[in-house]
Amino acid sequence: MDLLERFAAGDLEAFEVLFRQHQQHVYGWIVRIVRDSGIAEDLTVETFWRIYRSRARFDPTGNFGAWACRIATNAALDHLRKSRRETELPLDLAADPRPDPAVQRETRYHIRKAFAKLPAKYRLVATLALVEDEPHDRIADAAGISVSLVKVRLFRAVRMLRKQLSSPGVQGAKP
Numbered sequence: 001m002d003l004l005e006r007f008a009a010g011d012l013e014a015f016e017v018l019f020r021q022h023q024q025h026v027y028g029w030i031v032r033i034v035r036d037s038g039i040a041e042d043l044t045v046e047t048f049w050r051i052y053r054s055r056a057r058f059d060p061t062g063n064f065g066a067w068a069c070r071i072a073t074n075a076a077l078d079h080l081r082k083s084r085r086e087t088e089l090p091l092d093l094a095a096d097p098r099p100d101p102a103v104q105r106e107t108r109y110h111i112r113k114a115f116a117k118l119p120a121k122y123r124l125v126a127t128l129a130l131v132e133d134e135p136h137d138r139i140a141d142a143a144g145i146s147v148s149l150v151k152v153r154l155f156r157a158v159r160m161l162r163k164q165l166s167s168p169g170v171q172g173a174k175p
Helices: 003-008 012-034 037-053 064-082 101-117 120-131 136-143 147-165
Strands: none
Touching: 003 012, 012 037, 012 064, 012 120, 037 064, 064 120, 064 136, 101 120, 101 147, 120 136, 120 147, 136 147
16 A cells, blocks of 8 residues: 555554655745734644545545645635735835835735735735746646636735725836
């Protein structure tokens, strides 16, 4: 019996091996979505708890890594839906450097605020596509949606961001 079959049958040692093999990848995937290492650590634990509880539904002929990323994406989405707080973006992802640091800070603030206002399903796609530069097919696999739906959600997210960032009082902040 191979490792994946043993895991699906409930073998705890097989689960521990899969956990060690995939923990870093799942953590990395989650931190890219939620943008917070502490929250990503908690969600990684939650993800593997969900994986263990769902082991009977896993097809041993399938791709464990892709399945784990799908569960991780769902855990991250659940978190994003529950918390509507601002998501920190790295400073270097804002607009091109401006000579005035005050303008830069204000622009970054408005971009973070605009991202935080996006519904979770749009924020997920926008963060992975625009910030992390993930390919559409990988986003689709992880989110359990079609590539076409990824493109639609990305289009809508960009439209929402543009609308929020082009409102009066927001200067120079355009995605």
